Amino acid sequence: MRTLRTNILRTLLTALLALTLIVSCAMAETAPMSQIAGEVDAESGFYLVRIHTTREDAANWAALIEEDAAVALDGAEENDEGLTIRIAPVEDGEAVVGLAHMKDGVCVELHELTLPVKDGKIQEPTSGSYTASPSDEELAAVLEGTWIEAETQFTAMDIARAENGGFDITIVSPVTHGAYVIKAVARYDCQSEALVYSEGQVYEAPITEAETSDVGPLVSEDAMGTLAFEGTSEEDLRIVWTNAQDPVNSVIFERAAADAE
Numbered sequence: 001m002r003t004l005r006t007n008i009l010r011t012l013l014t015a016l017l018a019l020t021l022i023v024s025c026a027m028a029e030t031a032p033m034s035q036i037a038g039e040v041d042a043e044s045g046f047y048l049v050r051i052h053t054t055r056e057d058a059a060n061w062a063a064l065i066e067e068d069a070a071v072a073l074d075g076a077e078e079n080d081e082g083l084t085i086r087i088a089p090v091e092d093g094e095a096v097v098g099l100a101h102m103k104d105g106v107c108v109e110l111h112e113l114t115l116p117v118k119d120g121k122i123q124e125p126t127s128g129s130y131t132a133s134p135s136d137e138e139l140a141a142v143l144e145g146t147w148i149e150a151e152t153q154f155t156a157m158d159i160a161r162a163e164n165g166g167f168d169i170t171i172v173s174p175v176t177h178g179a180y181v182i183k184a185v186a187r188y189d190c191q192s193e194a195l196v197y198s199e200g201q202v203y204e205a206p207i208t209e210a211e212t213s214d215v216g217p218l219v220s221e222d223a224m225g226t227l228a229f230e231g232t233s234e235e236d237l238r239i240v241w242t243n244a245q246d247p248v249n250s251v252i253f254e255r256a257a258a259d260a261e
Contacts, residue, residue, distance in 0.1 A: 045121025064098030
C-alpha cells in the first residue's frame with residue numbers, strides 16, 4: 001500500500017516534481033493507451049492523425065492547437081475504424097499539438113506531439129508525450145477523508161468516492177467565516193493535473209446543529225472549481241482549492257489530524 005500511495009502521489013505532483021517521463025510511464029500503467037497513429041501526407045504537407053476507436057467515442061476526442069500556431073486544424077472525419085484528424089501547415093516554425101480524450105467533462109488521456117513546419121510542409125514529429133488520469137481507486141488511497149484549512153482550520157472538506165465515478169466533495173465554511181456549504185462531484189483532469197468540478201450546489205450553512213439540518217437553503221447550482229496538489233510526500237501533501245467564483249483567494253487544505261494518523 002505504501003508503494004502504491006507513493007506512486008499515485010507522484011502522479012498528483014507531476015508539475016512540482018518535474019518527473020515527466022516517470023509519471024507518464026506510471027500513468028500509462030493505470031489506463032490503456034489509445035491506439036493512435038500519425039503520418040505526414042507527402043503531397044499536401046498535412047499531418048494525419050488516426051485514432052482507432054468507436055464511432056460513439058470519436059466525438060470525445062479533441063485536437064488542442066494554440067491560436068497563431070505554425071499549424072492549424074483542417075478538419076476531422078469519422079468512419080468505422082475511428083477518427084482521422086487533419087492538421088495543416090500555416091507557416092514555417094514549430095507547434096505543439098494536443099490530442100485530448102474526454103470523458104464526463106474531463107481529460108482522461110492527453111497525447112502531445114511537436115510538429116515542425118519547413119518549406120510550407122509539416123515534417124515528422126520531433127518529440128511527443130503521453131499522460132493519463134490515474135484510476136479512482138488509486139486516487140482514493142491518497143485523497144479520501146477529511147481535510148481542514150491549513151493554519152486557521154476555518155474551512156473543512158470531505159472527499160469520498162462517488163457512486164458513478166469521481167469523488168463527492170463537500171466543503172463547509174462556518175457561520176463565522178463565510179457561512180456556506182458546497183457539494184459537488186469532482187473528477188481528475190490530466191490536462192490541468194487537478195480534480196475539477198462544475199454544476200456544484202452552494203447552500204447557506206445550517207443555522208441549527210440538529211441532525212436533520214445538513215445544509216441550509218440552496219443558493220446556486222453552477223459552482224465551479226479545481227482541487228490541485230502541492231507537496232513532496234504523502235505526509236506533507238496539501239490540496240489547493242480554487243473557487244471559480246473567487247479565484248484570487250485559494251484555500252489550502254491539509255489532512256485532518258484524525259485522518260493523518
